[in-house]
Amino acid sequence: MAVLSVSSLHAQQGNAARGERSFRACAACHSLERDRNMTGPSLADLWGRKAGTLPSFERFSDPLKSSGLTWDDRTLDQWLTDPQHLVPGNEMPFAGIKDAPARADLLAFLKEATKPGAAPSQSAQQGQMGGMGGMMGGMMGGGADPNLKTLEPGIQVKTISYCRDTYRVTTADGKTRAFWERNLRFRTDTSKEGPEQDAPALLPAGMMGDRAAVIFSAPEEIMKFVERRC
Ligand code: HEC
Incomplete structure (x- = not known):
């Protein structure tokens, strides 16, 4: 009692x-x-x-x-x-x-x-x-992504080309990854947590490695980066 x-x-x-x-x-x-x-x-x-x-x-x-x-x-x-x-x-x-x-x-x-x-x-x-680090951050749309100001070359986006149904994202380490257009999301973060201007970040979204998000520092950057090229 x-x-x-x-x-x-x-x-x-x-x-x-x-x-x-x-x-x-x-x-x-x-x-x-x-x-x-x-x-x-x-x-x-x-x-x-x-x-x-x-x-x-x-x-x-x-x-x-x-x-x-x-x-x-x-x-x-x-x-x-x-x-x-x-x-x-x-x-x-x-x-x-x-x-x-x-x-x-x-x-x-x-x-x-x-x-x-x-x-x-x-x-x-x-x-x-x-534990899950930025992976889950990207997936849940929460704000706790890794620091986007100083990006490792493997996630700093240099160019994005678009051909038929495919985006090809080339990062600062020279690697290019291809995504079906519906598996790549474009996002912005204009806050102080967001990436530097003209240095968008490629973050995995989901567990399978077939989905990702590119986070830009401003909406205007999206069309500037995406180039139609086959
Ligand atoms: C998946 C996202 C999500 C989760 C999880 C969540 N919230 Fe919220 N919360 C929101 C959103 C979105 C609103 C605004 C809702 C609206 O405008 O109708 C909100 C509103 C509120 C508000 C009102 C704030 C205000 O200024 O009027 C309080 C208090 C709050 N949440 C507390 C909590 C607490 C405590 C928890 C955890 C037990 C929690 N929330 C979990 C998304 C979430």
């Missing part, structure tokens, strides 16, 4: 260390760094913020913007339990966490880590990227 009541007390208060581990489920989409937006908005300074109002995030859904919610212990607990129940039609692709103690742990961690001036913890930021 004594053991039970102690553990339920802990559950209510939340264990931030355990919560930091659960944050890995969020880190592919959310940064704790101010205004660093990925698939989802930065969560820095979350408590007290009105839902869907972070000015630097361009992609809030109408339902979240018009929800009238302000984020606090109670609304965040409801959001994490079942986002679609709290705000029907919102666009966060996350089913929710049904386990109340696990939510309490996560909120205990988030409350500390999102305080103004809190330094984002390295391990939390890396989130689920640990």
Whole structure:
């Protein structure tokens, strides 16, 4: 009995260390760094913020913007339990966490880590990227790709030619790889995490080696690089 009541007390208060581990489920989409937006908005300074109002995030859904919610212990607990129940039609692709103690742990961690001036913890930021490196980053569309500023020759793109249904990508090490046109994606990253101008990066996407993405520093670069040539 004594053991039970102690553990339920802990559950209510939340264990931030355990919560930091659960944050890995969020880190592919959310940064704790101010205004660093990925698939989802930065969560820095979350408590007290009105839902869907972070000015630097361009992609809030109408339902979240018009929800009238302000984020606090109670609304965040409801959001994490079942986002679609709290705000029907919102666009966060996350089913929710049904386990109340696990939510309490996560909120205990988030409350500390999102305080103004809190330094984002390295391990939390890396989130689920640990181990799989940039491979998964490319595949999940998350922001945790490898440093794109100083590219190894094997992934720095020099030229891209297009012939019939095939793109041929030549990298700075002189190698050329051919991709079926539907297996090569073109992306941009104009943030400070993105590649240098005219030095796009070729990153694998998926496990089979037949798919990849080229990340450019700006949309204008895409047509500049792709040359029709057989
Ligand atoms: C697959 C990507 C993804 C995952 C995983 C994810 N989110 Fe989100 N999150 C989003 C998107 C996209 C939005 C914006 C939704 C909208 O506008 O309808 C969002 C919105 C939010 C908001 C509202 C922010 C605001 O400024 O109003 C909070 C809080 C939040 N997420 C917390 C979390 C937490 C905590 C987790 C982990 C348990 C998590 N999210 C997991 C993508 C994700």
